[in-house]
Amino acid sequence: AQSVTQLDSQVPVFEEAPVELRCNYSSSVSVYLFWYVQYPNQGLQLLLKYLSGSTLVKGINGFEAEFNKSQTSFHLRKPSVHISDTAEYFCAVRGDSGYSTLTFGKGTMLLVSP
Amino acid sequence: DVKVTQSSRYLVKRTGEKVFLECVQDMDHENMFWYRQDPGLGLRLIYFSYDVKMKEKGDIPEGYSVSREKKERFSLILESASTNQTSMYLCASSLQGHYNSPLHFGNGTRLTVT
Numbered sequence: 001a002q003s004v005t006q007l008d009s010q011v012p013v014f015e016e017a018p019v020e021l022r023c024n025y026s027s028s029v030s031v032y033l034f035w036y037v038q039y040p041n042q043g044l045q046l047l048l049k050y051l052s053g054s055t056l057v058k059g060i061n062g063f064e065a066e067f068n069k070s071q072t073s074f075h076l077r078k079p080s081v082h083i084s085d086t087a088e089y090f091c092a093v094r095g096d097s098g099y100s101t102l103t104f105g106k107g108t109m110l111l112v113s114p
Numbered sequence: 115d116v117k118v119t120q121s122s123r124y125l126v127k128r129t130g131e132k133v134f135l136e137c138v139q140d141m142d143h144e145n146m147f148w149y150r151q152d153p154g155l156g157l158r159l160i161y162f163s164y165d166v167k168m169k170e171k172g173d174i175p176e177g178y179s180v181s182r183e184k185k186e187r188f189s190l191i192l193e194s195a196s197t198n199q200t201s202m203y204l205c206a207s208s209l210q211g212h213y214n215s216p217l218h219f220g221n222g223t224r225l226t227v228t
Contacts, residue, residue, distance in 0.1 A: 009154065034216065043118070043204055043219030044157075090156060101147075101172070102217060106156035 002027035002093045006105035013112055015083055021076040021108045023091030033074040034092040034102070035065055044090060050074060061085070086112045117141070118220040120205050126226045133192040135223050137205030144210030146188035147217065148172075148180065151202040163188055164210060195227045 007022040025031065032051050036044040048059025055067040065076045074091060091105040121136040139146065145164055149157040149172075159172030161180040169180050177199060181189040188207075192199055202224050206217040 006156075036217075041221070043206075043221045044217070045219065046216040049216065101159055101162060103159075104149075104157040106154060 002029075002031060002095055002103050004091050004093050004103055004105035006091055006108050008108050009106065010109045010111060013081055013110065015112055015114050016080050018079050019077065019081050019085075019110065021089050021091075021110065023074045023076065023105060025072050025074065025091070025093045027072075027093060027095060029095045032094045033065075033067060034094070035059065035063070035074075035076050036090045036092060036104075038088045038090065038107075040087070047076070047089070081110070081112050083112050083114065085110060118205055118207055118218050120203075120220040120223045122223050123221065124224050124226075126228065127192075127195050128228055129196060131192075131195045131227075133195050133225065133227075135190040135192075135203055135205075135225070137188045137190070137220060138186050139188075139205075139207040139218070140186065141207070141218070142185065143207035143218070144185070145208045146182065147206040147208075148178075148188065148190045149204045149206065150174070151204055151222070157204065160190065195225075197227050199225065200227045201225060 003026050005024045013019050034049045035047040037047045038044045048057050050057045050067045058064045088107045088109050090107050092102045094102045118139045147162040148160045163169050163182045179191045202222050204222045205220045208217050209215040
C-alpha cells in the first residue's frame with residue numbers, strides 16, 4: 001500500500017515570486033510519482049511525472065519537481081508564478097506493479113495574488 | 115487529444131433516488147476509473163475497470179456500483195442516493211499495460227443530494 005501527504009492545504013504567494021509545494025509519500029515498493037493540476041471548474045490534468053532516471057523532472061508551464069528517495073519526497077517548484085497558476089495541485093503515487101492504482105494526496109491550493 | 119466526457123456537469127437528486135453518472139472516452143483506453151473529490155480529502159477511488167464487464171472495488175465502494183458494457187463507457191450507479199454522497203465525481207481513463215501512463219480526466223459531475 002502507498003500513501004501521499006501534502007503538507008500544505010493552501011499556499012498564498014505574490015505574482016513573480018518562487019513557490020514550492022511539498023509532497024511526501026510512503027510505499028513498500030518502487031513507485032511512480034505524478035503531479036496533477038486542477039483549474040477552477042475543470043478536471044485534473046497531468047503537470048509532470050517521475051518514472052526513473054534523472055531525479056529532476058520538468059513539466060508544463062515552467063514547473064519542475066525533484067524526486068528524493070532518501071527523504072521520500074517529490075516537491076513541486078516554480079521560480080516565478082503567474083496569476084494564471086492559481087489552481088489546486090495534487091501529488092499522486094503509483095506502485096510499479098501492473099495493476100497498481102493511483103493514490104492522491106489531499107491537494108494544495110495555490111493562490112497567486114498581484 | 116484524449117477526450118473524457120461526463121454527461122452531466124451538475125445534477126440534483128433526492129434522497130433514495132437511483133442515480134446514474136455516465137462517462138465516455140474516445141481513445142480506446144482499457145482502464146477507466148471513478149473518483150469522488152471532497153474538500154480537504156482529495157480524490158478517493160470508488161471503482162475501476164480494466165476491461166469490458168470487469169470491475170474492481172476501490173477505496174470507498176460502499177453505496178456505489180458500476181457498469182461497463184462497452185469499452186468506451188463506464189457508468190457509476192448510486193442505488194439509493196444519500197446526502198453524504200453529495201460530492202464532485204470525476205471519471206478518468208488510461209492505457210492498459212502502461213502502468214506509468216497518466217490518467218485523463220473528465221470535467222466532473224457535481225452531484226447534490228437533497
